[in-house]
Amino acid sequence: MANVVIVGSQWGDEGKGKVVDIYTEYADQVVRFQGGNNAGHTLVVGDKKTVLHLIPSGILHPGKQCLIGNGVVLDPQVFLQEIDNLKQKGYMQDDAQLVIDGNAHVIMPYHKAIDVARETRSGARKIGTTGRGIGPTYEDKVGRRGIRVADLVNPEAFARKVREFLPEKNFFLEQFLGGTALDEAAIIAEYGGYGRALAKYVGNSSLLINQSIAAGNKILFEGAQGSLLDIDHGTYPYVTSSSTVAGSACIGAGTGPRFLHQVIGISKAYVTRVGEGPFPTELHDAMGQHLREAGNEFGSTTGRPRRCGWFDAVALRYAVRTSGMTGLAITKMDVLNDLATIKLCTAYDYRGQRLEEFPNDLDILRECTPIYEEAEGWQSDLSGATRYRDLPPKAAAYLDKLEEVTGCPVILVSVGPRRDQTIQLKNPFQDGALPSP
Ligand code: GDP
Ligand code: IMO
Ligand code: MG
Secondary structure (H helix, E strand, O other): OOOEEEEEOOOOOOOHHHHHHHHHHHOOEEEEOOEOOOOOEEEEEOOEEEEEOOOOOOOOOOOOEEEEOOOEEEOHHHHHHHHHHHHHOOOOOOHHHEEEEOOOEEOOHHHHHHHHHHHHHHHHHOOOOOOOOHHHHHHHHHOOOOOEHHHHOOHHHHHHHHHHHHHHHHHHHHHHOOOOOOOHHHHHHHHHHHHHHHHHHEEOHHHHHHHHHHOOOOEEEEOOOOHHHOOOOOOOOOOOOOOOOOOHHHHHHOOOHHHOOEEEEEEEOOEEEOOOOOOOOEOOOHHHHHHHHHOOOEOOOOOOEOEEEOEEHHHHHHHHHHHOOOEEEEEOHHHHOOOOEEEEEEEEEEOOEEEOOOOOOHHHHHHOEEEEEEEEOOOOOOOOOOOHHHOOHHHHHHHHHHHHHHOOOEEEEEOOOEOOOEEEOEEOOOOEEOOOO
């Protein structure tokens, strides 16, 4: 029996949502532990597509409880809208399926306004954020002037905190960022309404998870973003404002490291990135365009085109290290179907020197050029493969190569967006091979 952590091992959008949806079948509870609605997780079941930003990707499974941990930052309006959408589609018929921890921080309107105005002011030096107020909310959390979900559902506490914090935010917005001041009464009225609407979902997710672990249940910890967007280990400052590595699951869900048993890193068979920042294997040519079109690489949160490039084993080994990954799920193999030759970067060249490890220094990383190995493409359609033995030998050889250059076993292969377009090699909750069908 095991608890499993899912994290992105690149710059986000690796297909975490799809894999969480699949692994929910083996788990009793799913808990999201960091990030906010900067995330966009797309799930496709049959011909029905669902995009989630905040609610855990286990929610399509009735009877599996989904929790939003204390480590998440929550935009109440987006949260309520997401619940409405799910209910309209016939999901989440039981409100008890969803719990938000009272200690999660609330994204306030001034956080969003500051995020957008700061990016505009930064011009060419912008981070390329999603504009959802994520950074400013985490700043206030660490600065001890945040507003938590428990405050939002307590009208007196909420109004008192808005009155206390808003003057400073308005001063900064107007005087420094050249924006418009926000109205105190309007915020209190609007957010008071959200507080009333979401009060029934508020609980103590840490308590529930630990009671569940004690009862022998299996927990799936759902990460958002990716290892290279981690606030400490990512390509700082071109990162998000939370810890995205596996260790963050303990803090953001309120449990201890001894309860995390398997860490599965989700990775595309190539690499994408949205927003600014270095990306050594980025392709600016027709091949980059081909990956973008074949992979439909447009963000599910902002619709921005994703930057595309070849698989980067240097960056992936770094992600394996910082999260202690025990297995990899490789997604989007089908996007490479048509290629005669596939490149993968196994080391960087920095001023004539061969680097095997991901450099900490962004100035060095910016100057790194990839050293590639080539693999033969399989040039056939993988999208109908459901068993490992359905894969053409050259696709299997590419997966073997990925294992070799990353030092991490591949336990799942995804060959299309749908739930059933998946080949599972091992069940991480049982640490054993699945019987072959
Ligand atoms: P997440 O943020 O990591 O959950 O990933 P996103 O949902 O933002 O982006 C992944 C995109 O790829 C979504 O549109 C998925 O439906 C899609 N997807 C996931 N796995 C596969 C796959 O194996 N093949 C293809 N073609 N698309 C996939
Ligand atoms: P999922 O969970 C891809 C990127 C933004 C920007 C940087 C900082 O869907 O994989 P932020 O709004 O967080 O302050 O932006 O991080 N970013 C993501 N990129 N997928 C995500 O989430 C992302 N969440 C944030 O594009 O470069
Ligand atoms: Mg995404």
